[in-house]
Amino acid sequence: MNPVMFKMKFTKGLAAVTACLALLSGPALAEKVHHLKLAETWPSNFPIFGDATKNFAQMAEKMSNGRLKITVDSKNKHKAALGIFDMVRSGQYDMGHSASYYWKGKDPNTLFFTTMPFGMTAPEQYGWFYYGGGMELMEKVYDKHNVLSFPGGNTGNQMGGWFQKEINSVEDLQGLKMRIPGFAGEVLAKLGAKPTNIPAGELYTSLERRTIDALEWVGPSLDLRMGFHKIAPYYYTGWHEPATELQFMINKRAWNKLPDDLKEILRVAMRTAAYDMYIQSYHASGENWATMKQEYPNIKVKTFPKQVMDAMRKANAELLEERAAADPLAKEIIDSQADYMAKSRVWTEISDMAYIQGQ
Amino acid sequence: MNPVMFKMKFTKGLAAVTACLALLSGPALAEKVHHLKLAETWPSNFPIFGDATKNFAQMAEKMSNGRLKITVDSKNKHKAALGIFDMVRSGQYDMGHSASYYWKGKDPNTLFFTTMPFGMTAPEQYGWFYYGGGMELMEKVYDKHNVLSFPGGNTGNQMGGWFQKEINSVEDLQGLKMRIPGFAGEVLAKLGAKPTNIPAGELYTSLERRTIDALEWVGPSLDLRMGFHKIAPYYYTGWHEPATELQFMINKRAWNKLPDDLKEILRVAMRTAAYDMYIQSYHASGENWATMKQEYPNIKVKTFPKQVMDAMRKANAELLEERAAADPLAKEIIDSQADYMAKSRVWTEISDMAYIQGQ
Numbered sequence: 017m018n019p020v021m022f023k024m025k026f027t028k029g030l031a032a033v034t035a036c037l038a039l040l041s042g043p044a045l046a047e048k049v050h051h052l053k054l055a056e057t058w059p060s061n062f063p064i065f066g067d068a069t070k071n072f073a074q075m076a077e078k079m080s081n082g083r084l085k086i087t088v089d090s091k092n093k094h095k096a097a098l099g100i101f102d103m104v105r106s107g108q109y110d111m112g113h114s115a116s117y118y119w120k121g122k123d124p125n126t127l128f129f130t131t132m133p134f135g136m137t138a139p140e141q142y143g144w145f146y147y148g149g150g151m152e153l154m155e156k157v158y159d160k161h162n163v164l165s166f167p168g169g170n171t172g173n174q175m176g177g178w179f180q181k182e183i184n185s186v187e188d189l190q191g192l193k194m195r196i197p198g199f200a201g202e203v204l205a206k207l208g209a210k211p212t213n214i215p216a217g218e219l220y221t222s223l224e225r226r227t228i229d230a231l232e233w234v235g236p237s238l239d240l241r242m243g244f245h246k247i248a249p250y251y252y253t254g255w256h257e258p259a260t261e262l263q264f265m266i267n268k269r270a271w272n273k274l275p276d277d278l279k280e281i282l283r284v285a286m287r288t289a290a291y292d293m294y295i296q297s298y299h300a301s302g303e304n305w306a307t308m309k310q311e312y313p314n315i316k317v318k319t320f321p322k323q324v325m326d327a328m329r330k331a332n333a334e335l336l337e338e339r340a341a342a343d344p345l346a347k348e349i350i351d352s353q354a355d356y357m358a359k360s361r362v363w364t365e366i367s368d369m370a371y372i373q374g375q
Numbered sequence: 376m377n378p379v380m381f382k383m384k385f386t387k388g389l390a391a392v393t394a395c396l397a398l399l400s401g402p403a404l405a406e407k408v409h410h411l412k413l414a415e416t417w418p419s420n421f422p423i424f425g426d427a428t429k430n431f432a433q434m435a436e437k438m439s440n441g442r443l444k445i446t447v448d449s450k451n452k453h454k455a456a457l458g459i460f461d462m463v464r465s466g467q468y469d470m471g472h473s474a475s476y477y478w479k480g481k482d483p484n485t486l487f488f489t490t491m492p493f494g495m496t497a498p499e500q501y502g503w504f505y506y507g508g509g510m511e512l513m514e515k516v517y518d519k520h521n522v523l524s525f526p527g528g529n530t531g532n533q534m535g536g537w538f539q540k541e542i543n544s545v546e547d548l549q550g551l552k553m554r555i556p557g558f559a560g561e562v563l564a565k566l567g568a569k570p571t572n573i574p575a576g577e578l579y580t581s582l583e584r585r586t587i588d589a590l591e592w593v594g595p596s597l598d599l600r601m602g603f604h605k606i607a608p609y610y611y612t613g614w615h616e617p618a619t620e621l622q623f624m625i626n627k628r629a630w631n632k633l634p635d636d637l638k639e640i641l642r643v644a645m646r647t648a649a650y651d652m653y654i655q656s657y658h659a660s661g662e663n664w665a666t667m668k669q670e671y672p673n674i675k676v677k678t679f680p681k682q683v684m685d686a687m688r689k690a691n692a693e694l695l696e697e698r699a700a701a702d703p704l705a706k707e708i709i710d711s712q713a714d715y716m717a718k719s720r721v722w723t724e725i726s727d728m729a730y731i732q733g734q
Contacts, residue, residue, distance in 0.1 A: 075643050079438055081636035134734065137727050139497070139531075139657045146651070147658035172498075173726035235726065253729035277440035281640075284434050288643055291650040292505070298498045299506035301726065302719035317725055319733045329734070360661035361731075366676050367532035367594065367660065368496050369731055370612035372723065374678045375493065375688070 050274060051085045054111035055104070057097045057118070060090040064237060064296055065262060068169040069113045072264070072289035079281045086111070100265065101126075105161050110270035113168055116154075116263045117198055124339065125157045128349045129165065131174075131260045133200050133332045135353065138170045138259040138294055140360040145261075148356040153349050164271055166286045168262035169293025172301060176252030176320065177232030178223065178244040183252070183320055186327045195219060195231035199335070200256035206331040216242075223247055232256070236308060237300035245308045245315055253319045255328060262293070409633060410444045413470035414463070416456045416477070419449040423596060423655055424621060427528040428472045431623070431648035438640045445470070459624065460485075464520050469629035472527055475513075475622045476557055483698065484516045487708045488524065490533075490619045492559050492691045494712065497529045497618040497653055499719040504620075507715040512708050523630055525645045527621035528652025531660060535611030535679065536591030537582065537603040542611070542679055545686045554578060554590035558694070559615035565690040575601075582606055591615070595667060596659035604667045604674055612678045614687060621652070 054073070058065045073086040089109070091097040100112035101119045116129035129150070136144060144150040145167055158165045177196065183189065190208040201211030214222055214231075222228045224247045233239050235254075245251070264286045271279065308315060320328070340347035413432070417424045432445040448468070450456040459471035460478045475488035488509070495503060503509040504526055517524045536555065542548065549567040560570030573581055573590075581587045583606045592598050594613075604610070623645045630638065667674060679687070699706035 075639065078639040079636060079643060081634075137730070139654060140661075142654045143658040143661065146654055173730050175725075236722070253725055253733060255730065255733065258727075258730055275440075277438060280434065280437040284438060284643060284647055288647045288650070291647070295498060295501045295505055298719065298722065299502040302499075302502065302715075302722040305722055305725070306718050317729075319729050322733075325733055356661075359665050360657065363595070363657065363661040363664055364727075364731065366534075366612055366664070368617075368723075369728065370676075370678050371496070371532050371614065371617055372720075372728055374612060374614065374681075374684055 047083055049083055049085055050278060051087065052110040052270065054086055054088050054113060055094045055096075055100050055109040056088060056090055056113040057100055057115070058090060058113075060092045062090070063241070064171075064293060064300060065113075065169065066090070067296065068262065068289045068293040071292055072113075072285050075285040075288060076281055079285065080278055084278055084281065088113075101161075101163070104265045104267050105163055107267050107269060110267050112263075112265040114263055114265070115168075115260070116165060120199075123157065123161065125343065125346055125349065127199060128346075128353065129154050129157070129261070129263070131257045132353065133203055133256040134329050135258055136357050136360065137364060138172055138261075140357060140364060141259045141261060142167070142170075142291075143360055144353065144356040148360075149352055150356075153352060156345065157349075158265075162268045164266045164268060166264045166266075166283070167290040168264040168286065169290045170262070170297065171234055171237065171257075171260040172294060172297045173235065173254045174257035174260055175232065175235045175239070176254050176256065177230050178239075178248035179230040179250040179252060179318075180223070180226065180248050181229065182250055182318065183324060185321070186324055189324070192230060193228045195222070195228055196256070200232075202335055203256070203328055203331045206335070207327055220244065220247070234260075235297075235301055236305040237297045240304040240308055245312050249314065249316055251315050251317050253317065255320065255325060261290070264290075406442055408442055408444055409637060410446070411469040411629065413445055413447045413472060414453050414455075414459050414468040415447060415449055415472040416459055416474070417449060417472075419451045421449070422600070423530075423652060423659060424472075424528065425449070426655065427621065427648045427652040430651055431472075431644050434644040434647060435640055438644065439637055443637055443640065447472075460520075460522070463624045463626050464522055466626050466628060469626050471622075471624040473622055473624070474527075474619070475524060479558075482516065482520065484702065484705055484708065486558060487705075487712065488513050488516070488620070488622070490616045491712065492562055492615045492617075493688050494617055495716050495719065496723060497531055497620075499716060499723060500618045500620060501526070501529075501650075502719055503712065503715045507719075508711055509715075512711060515704065516708075517624075521627045523625045523627060525623045525625075525642070526649040527623040527645065528649045529621070529656065530593055530596065530616075530619040531653060531656045532594065532613045533591065533616035533619055534594045534598070535613050535615065536589050537598075537607035538589040538609040538611060538677075539582070539585065539607050540588065541609055541677065542683060544680070545683055548683070551589060552587045554581070554587055555615070559591075561694055562615070562687055562690045565694070566686055579603065579606070593619075594656075594660055595663040596656045599663040599667055604671050608673065609675050609677050612676065614679065614684065620649070623649075 056069050069088045073088055076084045076086055098118055100114040101122060103109045104112040116126045119126040154165050186207060192209040194209055194211055195214050196204060196211045197213045204211050219231055220243055223231055233242055336350050340350050415428050428447045432447055435443045435445055457477055459473040460481060462468045463471040475485045478485040513524050545566060551568040553568055553570055554573050555563060555570045556572045563570050578590055579602055582590055582603060592601055695709055699709050
């Protein structure tokens with residue numbers, strides 16, 4: 017080999033090695049980057065709910081060393097807060113972050129995977145999802161829609177709401193105008209109340225001007241910024257959403273394109289983001305409740321009297337019976353939840369409940 | 376270029392591309408595999424606690440596509456159930472799974488990161504760890520030992536234990552021989568009881584033959600297999616370990632060798648395994664309690680009378696004051712926990728507590 021040829025070969029060889037090293041310098045360069053678009057129901061920078069999607073996306077990107085890039089579009093961008101289910105089903109978005117009970121008009125059995133009046137608390141419900149058959153039932157419901165659904169973050173026990181007047185009897189519910197959407201609204205309607213839904217931006221004024229008599233939102237974690245404690249004296253403890261679990265959704269075709277390691281990264285990042293949101297909500301509730309009480313020491317925390325609770329529970333049971341009678345899968349889910357709650361509630365009562373009551 | 380030279384170049388080029396593709400065909404081939412050895416306090420196939428390490432190792436391996444290989448050695452292998460701290464500190468093991476309060480003889484401030492008598496419940500304590508400064512305080516304590524510590528799985532509220540006789544007054548604690556290790560044992564000793572520690576394998580016989588009058592273990596999740604419900608009639612509700620959190624430990628030198636993506640995978644896998652264990656414990660507690668009650672319907676669930684609880688709380692507070700007076704960092708931790716609990720407990724009371732009591 018003459019010197020010129022050697023130099024030429026050496027240069028080419030070096031170029032090949034350099035190119036190879038460049039490809040290997042990080043998996044982000046070496047391997048396919050998967051871009052996923054996620055649409056969330058919440059406005060931009062919405063606290064806690066919006067933190068859950070940010071937390072999820074950051075964990076997934078870091079764990080995959082940049083091989084997963086997740087773009088989160090808030091409702092300010094996609095303009096369809098309650099269109100998430102359709103957008104994920106059609107593949108317009110790969111993923112969604114919302115709440116399963118919003119889709120009961122599209123499939124009545126999606127109702128059961130958020131929270132139910134007089135249902136399970138957060139640890140009880142996570143037990144049902146992960147060890148008591150809940151995930152399998154959710155898959156059964158979502159399968160036909162070409163969507164996978166996962167727990168997406170728990171608010172903890174939601175407060176019963178802000179009331180201008182005390183509720184002392186079932187009669188006090190007659191004609192009560194209350195912002196309370198969903199299944200809980202149906203329960204109250206059976207007892208003579210007038211549930212309405214009003215956009216978030218108009219709630220404060222409606223309650224202040226007595227266009228409505230009461231409203232429920234979430235609890236101290238998100239109620240503080242809404243300012244309701246400044247204009248309504250009674251804050252009732254919860255009955256209708258004991259463990260509101262948000263939802264991550266993934267389009268199945270988008271899911272099936274991913275390699276196994278990235279599927280596992282998404283699965284674990286969603287589960288962690290959901291648990292984290294439960295703990296963040298718990299934290300924010302304690303903090304914000306202290307702030308509310310400091311600013312307005314006269315907030316009166318009330319629990320509905322037993323007569324009212326009994327009537328609501330009865331109305332709730334009747335509505336569930338109607339659903340169970342209409343659809344075998346609904347019956348299967350309702351029975352599974354009732355059986356699971358019976359066992360786990362006894363434990364709740366002799367563990368945390370007995371502990372706190374005994375002090 | 377003559378045809379021979381072209382062929383030669385083409386062949387070399389092809390070889391370089393082939394070599395490059397081989398390197399890229401999977402991260403497991405292309406990138407360094409990191410082997411981590413983990414020692415756990417528990418025997419082989421120990422339920423729930425042992426499931427947490429398996430769950431953690433599996434998530435980490437899958438998410439890293441095999442770039443993390445975690446070997447879990449049970450105490451049957453390493454023969455040093457309570458040597459985990461030393462083995463991780465020295466680097467003999469890269470990781471450990473145990474409980475922080477076991478190391479109070481080595482560093483008294485490790486006591487505070489598992490659970491404290493009359494302390495926080497599980498969601499309250501997770502709030503403290505992740506949003507209330509708990510992680511930062513734990514890092515402060517462990518930093519000088521060259522070890523990172525993370526939550527490792529929660530048992531939920533532990534039961535007060537199995538008793539042969541009812542406890543109706545503080546006098547009934549005089550001379551009571553009870554298996555109850557750790558700080559709770561110190562509390563009971565102050566009130567005249569005789570706390571002892573007995574190996575797990577001898578507990579059943581000791582309680583059956585009345586060598587001891589009482590013992591605490593965990594709760595239904597792990598008590599069922601021990602069989603205590605067959606030989607002691609009274610099952611007291613908890614006060615001494617309201618949210619026992621196990622611990623993952625990592626040697627800092629081993630940690631610092633890892634690339635950022637694998638650090639994040641470990642961080643998230645540990646956090647998820649910890650939360651999962653809390654939910655698994657909750658689930659198993661409900662299931663196993665139902666089994667116990669079915670087999671032995673006469674188990675009597677009791678809560679210590681107020682007089683006894685007050686005396687134990689007072690003894691506990693005095694012991695904490697001694698520790699706070701002896702060490703500024705202990706005081707900082709004790710104050711942080713007390714402040715956090717005060718705020719979050721109000722929320723627990725008006726959320727899950729009010730909800731369950733109101734039904």
